[in-house]
Amino acid sequence: MKKKKNSNTNAAQITKSYAIILILITLLMSSSIITIVGYRLVSNKRKDAESLMIVLKRSLVDNKPDWILWRSESTLDTSNTFVKVKVNIPNQAQKEFYSPHTKAFLNEKFHSWPLLKNIQYRSEQGVYYHTVDYDRSGHNTNEQPKIKYEIWLSLNNVVHLFEEILETISLIVAFSFLIGLRFISRLAQRLNKPLVDLTTATHKINNTENITYHESLPIFDNPQEVHDLSIEFNRLLGTLNKQVLHEHQFVSDASHELRTPLAGIRGHISLIHRHGEKHPDIVPTSLAYIDSESLRMQRLTENLLQLSRMDHAKLELKHFNLSSLLSKICKNYRQQITQHLILKDTNNIIVYANQDSVEQIITALLDNAHKYSPAKSTISIEVTDRFNDIQVKVNDEGAGIKGQDKWHIFDRFYRADQSRSQKINGSGLGLAITAQLVELNHGEIKVQDNVPHGSCFVVTLKKNKS
Numbered sequence: 311m312k313k314k315k316n317s318n319t320n321a322a323q324i325t326k327s328y329a330i331i332l333i334l335i336t337l338l339m340s341s342s343i344i345t346i347v348g349y350r351l352v353s354n355k356r357k358d359a360e361s362l363m364i365v366l367k368r369s370l371v372d373n374k375p376d377w378i379l380w381r382s383e384s385t386l387d388t389s390n391t392f393v394k395v396k397v398n399i400p401n402q403a404q405k406e407f408y409s410p411h412t413k414a415f416l417n418e419k420f421h422s423w424p425l426l427k428n429i430q431y432r433s434e435q436g437v438y439y440h441t442v443d444y445d446r447s448g449h450n451t452n453e454q455p456k457i458k459y460e461i462w463l464s465l466n467n468v469v470h471l472f473e474e475i476l477e478t479i480s481l482i483v484a485f486s487f488l489i490g491l492r493f494i495s496r497l498a499q500r501l502n503k504p505l506v507d508l509t510t511a512t513h514k515i516n517n518t519e520n521i522t523y524h525e526s527l528p529i530f531d532n533p534q535e536v537h538d539l540s541i542e543f544n545r546l547l548g549t550l551n552k553q554v555l556h557e558h559q560f561v562s563d564a565s566h567e568l569r570t571p572l573a574g575i576r577g578h579i580s581l582i583h584r585h586g587e588k589h590p591d592i593v594p595t596s597l598a599y600i601d602s603e604s605l606r607m608q609r610l611t612e613n614l615l616q617l618s619r620m621d622h623a624k625l626e627l628k629h630f631n632l633s634s635l636l637s638k639i640c641k642n643y644r645q646q647i648t649q650h651l652i653l654k655d656t657n658n659i660i661v662y663a664n665q666d667s668v669e670q671i672i673t674a675l676l677d678n679a680h681k682y683s684p685a686k687s688t689i690s691i692e693v694t695d696r697f698n699d700i701q702v703k704v705n706d707e708g709a710g711i712k713g714q715d716k717w718h719i720f721d722r723f724y725r726a727d728q729s730r731s732q733k734i735n736g737s738g739l740g741l742a743i744t745a746q747l748v749e750l751n752h753g754e755i756k757v758q759d760n761v762p763h764g765s766c767f768v769v770t771l772k773k774n775k776s
Contacts, residue, residue: 373750
């Protein structure tokens with residue numbers, strides 16, 4: 311299985327592909343060179359045979375070849391050339407003339423190659439180029455030829471040259487193939503090493519017993535694709551780690567928030583069991599506490615469920631009149647608070663969002679301002695129409711939020727100024743739910759100081775779909 315696994319790596323596949331391509335290129339190149347060189351050599355021999363044929367015809371004296379004259383006028387080496395001349399004159403006996411050693415040469419039967427009819431081979435003599443020509447008694451080509459010329463020109467030197475070329479090409483190709491295969495294998499392994507190291511690092515993280523959720527993968531400089539991949543993996547890993555830590559913190563905080571009212575409820579139930587019969591006056595007080603804490607737990611549970619649903623929720627966004635919505639919210643909310651609520655002039659402002667969720671956002675911010683502001687202070691809502699978006703500011707005149715708390719104010723269960731927050735009812739989930747709703751509306755929320763004192767929550771919503 312390990313051998314099979316290694317054969318499926320990128321390095322092995324690159325090496326295999328290179329080997330196949332190199333073999334195909336080598337075969338194509340070798341066959342092309344051999345074909346071209348072979349054709350050129352045989353073509354040269356054909357021209358040599360034609361030249362010898364012309365000289366042979368000129369050396370005929372009284373229908374009889376003069377071999378000495380033929381050899382002397384030939385510019386080529388005729389030592390390995392054989393000639394047969396057949397003379398057929400009407401009313402005379404047929405005569406055949408042979409150059410020296412030709413009869414012995416012709417004693418053995420020739421084997422011709424079908425694709426190259428002029429090429430003949432004999433086991434002891436080698437390869438020869440055979441050409442035939444005629445002299446006829448008239449112009450009619452169907453008449454019996456007067457003289458027939460046959461020449462066998464040795465191709466053995468061509469064959470030897472051809473063999474040397476083939477051997478040289480084979481050696482060069484084999485050497486190049488081995489060197490190239492070695493080089494491409496090392497190159498493929500070097501290019502594949504970052505991926506192997508990335509896989510090893512991922513495997514190590516997956517098998518870590520005491521994982522901290524702060525682990526990251528190594529980032530490689532080369533190749534660029536692996537560099538980009540490792541960066542994206544780390545971004546994904548960071549997001550997942552952040553989500554896991556967030557969920558762990560969420561469970562821990564939820565357990566802590568639920569543990570307090572449960573402990574109080576259990577304490578009062580135990581108190582009723584022990585002293586209820588002898589001191590019936592404590593029963594109404596304990597029941598009131600149990601009712602209050604159970605309602606608190608119910609609200610906390612409902613908020614937790616709402617946050618859980620919003621992690622995967624999608625809102626239907628459309629254009630609506632924000633000015634009308636804010637006027638309606640302020641009209642209803644003024645009756646519930648002791649602070650003075652002001653809605654600064656708004657003039658037919660249109661936003662692209664979910665109207666119900668925006669109403670929930672503004673109401674939650676007003677609740678927060680109401681809880682943390684003095685009874686006779688002022689809460690104001692201000693709307694700013696900008697180029698591409700709309701800003702809604704909810705200002706209060708409370709104690710404000712410290713600088714270090716501004717970074718965590720929208721975290722779940724976070725309560726700024728714990729000693730003061732204990733006196734104020736709440737689960738610590740209101741602003742977390744608000745921030746999640748703003749995100750679902752593709753908007754932004756932030757908190758800043760309200761001059762001269764207090765807090766200012768700024769919600770930015772889009773004008774149009776983009």
